Amino acid sequence: MKKVELIDVSKSYDKQVDVISNIDVTIEPGEFFVLVGPSGCGKSTMLRMIAGLEEITGGIIEIGGKRANHLSPDKRDLSMVFQNYALYPHLTVQQNITFGLDVKKVKKAVQAERANEVAEMLGLTGYLKRKPRELSGGQRQRVALARAIVSEAPICLMDEPLSNLDAKLRAHMRMEIRRIQRKLGITMIYVTHDQVEAMTMGDRIMILHEGKIQQVGKPIDIYNYPANPFVATFIGSPPMNICPARAEPTKSGVFVEDTIHVPLNEEQLVASSARSLLAGIRPEHIKPLVSGTESGNRIQVVVTNVEILGNETVFSFQIGQREWMAKWSGQWDIAIGDHVPILLSSEYFCVFDEETGELIRKPEGLEHLSIAKEVIL
Amino acid sequence: MTTVRAPGVWKRSANLRIGFLYLLPSIILFAVFLFYPMIRTIYLSFFLTDQNGNAAVSVGFENYSYLLTSPAFLNSMKATGLFVLYTVPVGIILALFFALLANEKLKGIGFFRTMYSSTMGISVAASSVIWLFLFHPSVGVFNRILLVLDFPQIQWLLDPEWALVSIAISTIWMNTGFSFLILLGGLQNIDEHLYESSRIDGAGYFYRLRRITIPMLSPTLFFIITISLINAFQTFGQIDILTKGGPSQSTNLIVYSIYREAFINYQFGTASAQAVILFIIILVVTLLQFKLVERKVHYQ
Amino acid sequence: MRDSTLKKVWIYFLLTVTSFLVFFPVLYAFMISFMSGSEILQGRFFPEAFNFDNYAKVFDRLPLFKYLLNSFVVSLTVMVGQLAVCSLAAYAFVFIPFKGRDLVFFLFISTMMIPWEATMIPNFFTIQKLDWLNTYQGMSLPFFALAFGTFLLRQHFKTIPKELQEASQIAGLSRFAFFWKVILPVSKTSLVTLGAYGFLTTWNMYLWPLLITTNSSVRTVQIGLKQLQSQEISTDWGVVMAGVIVVIIPTLLLLFIGQKQLQKGLSQGALK
Structure with missing residues (x-):
């Protein structure tokens, strides 16, 4: 070969x-x-x-x-x-x-x-x-x-x-x-x-x-870990939600659409200072706000479109100027116009440099399931 | 070494060389039997020639000025013009009529199509001999019919008034087969859905013919008009067998005139000048066709 | 539905009458070819009996077998020559890209504007100088290259996916092998169309054989007909028509068999 x-x-x-x-x-x-x-x-x-x-x-x-x-x-x-x-x-x-x-x-x-x-x-x-x-x-x-x-x-x-x-x-x-x-x-x-x-x-x-x-x-x-926004939106369906973010060095992080705070470490802060930024999150990382949820950015959104696919439910909503999509597993009883409280955990966010496309912040805490650990044999 | 060595000119021109190799037979044949003789014809048209077709005396445009004042040649041009006028429109309308009939989906239509196209399989010589008999003053069919109907007899090929018309009739018949085949092909290329949708709209036969068939057929019509025009200018065989240019030069069409001037009178210079005029006429007709029809033809 | 039945009857009527009129001259010639001189004078349509006297006579008076053979040889030669020359050129126009190809293509188009009759005088002398008068090569070679045939094949070659060429390249097929083993077999139908067209037009050719045959060695049936007609005129029409029938049978057969194919192929080459 x-x-x-x-x-x-x-x-x-x-x-x-x-x-x-x-x-x-x-x-x-x-x-x-x-x-x-x-x-x-x-x-x-x-x-x-x-x-x-x-x-x-x-x-x-x-x-x-x-x-x-x-x-x-x-x-x-x-x-x-x-x-x-x-x-x-x-x-x-x-x-x-x-x-x-x-x-x-x-x-x-x-x-x-x-x-x-x-x-x-x-x-x-x-x-x-x-x-x-x-x-x-x-x-x-x-x-x-x-x-x-x-x-x-x-x-x-x-x-x-x-x-x-x-x-x-x-x-x-x-x-x-x-x-x-x-x-x-x-x-x-x-x-x-x-x-x-x-x-x-x-x-x-x-x-x-x-x-x-x-x-x-x-x-x-x-x-x-998509290397740039293009890859982030090309791979994955529905594509990753991408929107502009603003660096706030004083708050040691970035703000997405002025409401969602994503913390950055020292190195990432240096890389992002005085740059225009993009932030992204995969639809399946947008979670429903259920009882007992403590941390994270909670928002109430209005549903603009729903697709129920049997094993999962995809719905859209507006944050700022953009349409976002969320994907929840299972069948959810959601209708257009419903107000849905969601949780945007900051750990899942990617942050990109808008000009170079470079990935500044990798998402953290992604689930890796392994048979050996999770399944009772 | 990490730089790319560009392949040499020899290697880069491989396609050019191989391409020409494949085109070479055509190019040589066109050069020897088309381009060279065309140039040679133009050259000879400025000379008087000897018996072997070699240029002898340069005469400039004298061959042309002689032709353009010669009553015989002008007569030949007039006959050619009339002949084109007689044959082309009637021939195409007839072929179109046959093609429209034969395009109907009916049982046994294949038989009729074969009948209509049959004249394409019959050579000019054979057709001419058949028509020579049909035009025969005493035993020919036409005069027999006239006799039965109590009309005066016509000397079809012997009367200068009728000879060109007779030749035209036989030529229309000879060309029907080819025109029919081409037009039928064009009709069958028209998308069936167009007719179906117009039928739903309630369009009648003649409306469909005018609004769908003729516009959609226009590229084919354009092609067959051009071919028919060129063919009409090139008519030779039927003249040679039916009338030999007579009576009193009334059917001396241009190609026959060239043939006689060159191979019977051995006047290769003036014959060449006539050939150049033929070339120019066909060139102009083709170019005009393209220019004119380019704007009007509806291409899918 | 009575409306459409009436329409059908009307169309069948028109079809029958017009196609009879178109075919009448041939049919009549066929009938005459079996008649004696006196029958023809009576102006009958059907002969008294189908006897082949006239056919025997025509073969007797003309070397008609020789002429038929000549016509076959010349027509087949032109057919094969055209297929070879045109398919090679069409192949280059479709599958071998090179600089200036469009220019060469334009040159090919321009040949359509030169009427062959305008070149016949120098062509005659060329053949004479080559000492090719009364030879098969003189009769056939000038017609091998044909712009129309090249276009017709080019149209078909263009419908062959380029990937076929690339797959062959990867398999290691040479250019000519690709042409020979893939392109030609795949294009069988348009080759048949062009072949039939070439055979038909050559068989029916008149002016060129008239110019370059001076004896019966390579003379074709068309010139034979002219000879027959000038010998036999007003004496024995039956014999002349027998000759006509013999001459048109091969091409009529070819046309009847290939009518559908020819119609499709020709209108495809003519347009697009």
Whole structure:
């Protein structure tokens, strides 16, 4: 299994502005690495640069420790699954799967054997003689997957492979792709715009925005400690509530919307002095005010919208100029116009520098549940 | 070494070289059999030539001034103009009528479509021979019908008054198949939903024809008008077989005139000048078409 | 619903009458081809009997087999040549991006504005100088490059997803192999359209074979018809029509089989 290394990679068209700049990342052998970002952020371009389908205009790409900047795609020892699957319409499923092997002049008997093996793994055995147009969307997706697997390339690239499937099938395929990747131990680089896919599939994820890396890390770390407001609102649904905050050095903290006080330590105070700030809190950290609650900022809010989802209840309310959202687990009997007392614990707040986007204060006291500690065995 | 070495000019121009390789057959053929002869034709039009088509004496614009004052050539231009006028509008309206009929969803419509398009599969030479018989003064169908109806007989191809009309009739028939196929294709590309929604609004057949069919068909109509015009200017085979330019030059259309001047009279200089005039006419017609129709055609 | 029945009857009536009128000349020629001279003079529509005397005669008086063979060879050559040349060019226009490609494309468009007849004099001398008069290459080579054919194929190639090319690149397929193994098989339908169109137009070509054939070695059936008509005029119309029927059967068959395909393909290439 091979590692992929990008060193200060950038890309521009016609010597204009960089569409991708200063990409520095190492993707470890056998890792499931997800590139995620809104459309037009450059994630597909980055994947295609790794594949060799796009020239890079600056920096170095190393694959398996060897420089690959000008290597043609077939010499990079990788496979790729495309969003529209790119199946050859005139070939049968079997011929589609063995296409790459045929190009590499692998013996027919070996081709057939490997095709059968992969077809079995993906439940395509009964469809080998069919043409792509006779298959459903999900089956086509599997053929595309099979084609990537059969090449036995140590690196697999996927460009939004699940975006053309319906929600149920997508959830299923997420698990299946993850299972296959673990089983084969290949290095996977996976592009998606869907933060759920990124969170659930990636060993590590990289969030891209306007051609720049926003944050790289484990999904849960990124969720808990977003590096900047963009990441904070991009990951998580509903997004983190973000609003302006004002530093008050005398009160050793910041005020959010003039009412909510968030304390800062010495270091954080220095970093925040004379800067304009943003504060954020995740919807699920806004708690109902129940009897026995002592500390924290209590506010009474007016509900402007409610969504009851069965297992959780999401509602909106106005604080200052902004609409906030809260997410409570369970079914709550709330109606629009209700006055609801809520608790905004200051420990859960993030504080960002508005200009640089830098995270000044990490949220504290996040719950980490572990089976060993919490469950009575 | 951490700097990226830019690939050399050779490598960067790979696409250019390979692209040209794929285009090379076309480019060579166009150069040899289209661009070179077009330039050569223009060149020859300023010369008197010997029997082998070599430029002998430079005469400047004399070939042109000779042509533009020659009653024979002016007559040929007039005949060509009239011929275009006779064939193009009638031909297209007829083909459109057939296409509208054949676009109805009825049982056995495929058979009728095949009948209408059949003339596309019949060569100019074969059609001309058939029409030569139909126009025959004594055994031809037309004169037999006239006889039955007690009308005076017409010397279709022999009467200078009628010869061009006769050629036009046969040409309209020959071109129907192709125009029909193209127009039918255009009709079938129109989105069914447009008709359904207009039917819900209660629009009648002719209202739909005027407000939906014709506007939506306009790109196809534009295409077929251009092609028909160009084809009409290029008419040759039917003249050669039916009338040989006669009687008294009344059907001496421009391409036939070029052919005769060059390959029967060996006047390659004046023939070239005529060819240049043909080229200019077609160029102007095409450009005018584009300019004119660009504004009016409704593209989806 | 009586309204729509009436409409249907009316349309069927129009369809029948007009399509009969359109097809009448061919049908009549077919009938004549079985008639003797006296039958034709009587002005009948149906022959007394379907005997093939006239067909035997026409093959007797003209080297019609030779002409048919020539027409086949020339039409097939042009067809294959056009398919090869046009598909290569269309491939470059869609799948090989390079600087100046638009300019070359404009050059291709401009060829549509040059009427072939305006270039025939120098072309004739070119063929003469190459000593290609009365040869198959002289008959076919000038027609291999065709802007219309290139457009038609380009339109189809443009509908092929670019990802197919990228997937092939990753699999290690060379450019030409991609063209040969993927693009051409995927575009079978438009290749068939262009092929049929090329065959049909070449089979029916008249002026060029008239110019460059001086003997029967490569002369095509169209010129054969002219010969036949000038030999037999006003004497034996039955024989002439037999010749006509023999000449139009291959193309009519081709048209009847491929009518649907041709109509779709041509209107697609013409527009968009």
